[in-house]
Amino acid sequence: MYYCYLDTPIGELLLAGEDGALAMIGFPKGSMRRDPEADWIYNEKPLAKARQQLEEYFAGARKDFDLPLRLEGTEFQVSVLKALQEIPYGETVSYGEIAKRIGRPKAVRAVGAANGRNPIPIVVPCHRVIGSSGDLTGFGGGLDTKEALLRLEAENTQDLL
Numbered sequence: 001m002y003y004c005y006l007d008t009p010i011g012e013l014l015l016a017g018e019d020g021a022l023a024m025i026g027f028p029k030g031s032m033r034r035d036p037e038a039d040w041i042y043n044e045k046p047l048a049k050a051r052q053q054l055e056e057y058f059a060g061a062r063k064d065f066d067l068p069l070r071l072e073g074t075e076f077q078v079s080v081l082k083a084l085q086e087i088p089y090g091e092t093v094s095y096g097e098i099a100k101r102i103g104r105p106k107a108v109r110a111v112g113a114a115n116g117r118n119p120i121p122i123v124v125p126c127h128r129v130i131g132s133s134g135d136l137t138g139f140g141g142g143l144d145t146k147e148a149l150l151r152l153e154a155e156n157t158q159d160l161l
Helices: 045-058 075-084 095-101 108-116 143-160
Strands: 002-008 011-018 021-026
Touching (some): 002 045, 011 045, 075 095
Antiparallel strands (some): 002 011, 011 021
16 A cells, blocks of 8 residues: 655645555544554555645645545445545535435435545545534544535635536
């Protein structure tokens, strides 16, 4: 597994991947804070495309990611991760809506758990999922980070009109 760091407006992100696919983004704080494993190799080159696309995202110049991803988990978890990728830039949906989209309308809590285990936040935009009341709910990088990502997207959606 290769890894590198990327300075962003929300702090330094840890990027990791192998075999040409992005496997993980770790936040600088919160429950999704990650450190490199002892056997990982520091090398920016295999992650250059991911670094570039994330830099473009934070600059407001990228709305969609075009990266090979290593999505892992149960069949259910992977279906949730794929549904997250279909949430348009600058929009939010509820956990219940994701449950409906994957054909499991009663699995709202399980969707929340799968969302919380997302190893590739931002690129797989779990920050776009909110509570049914419209409130921001738990986020692996902290609610202030979730709010910052949603604000970034809101500020850049006028380009889409």
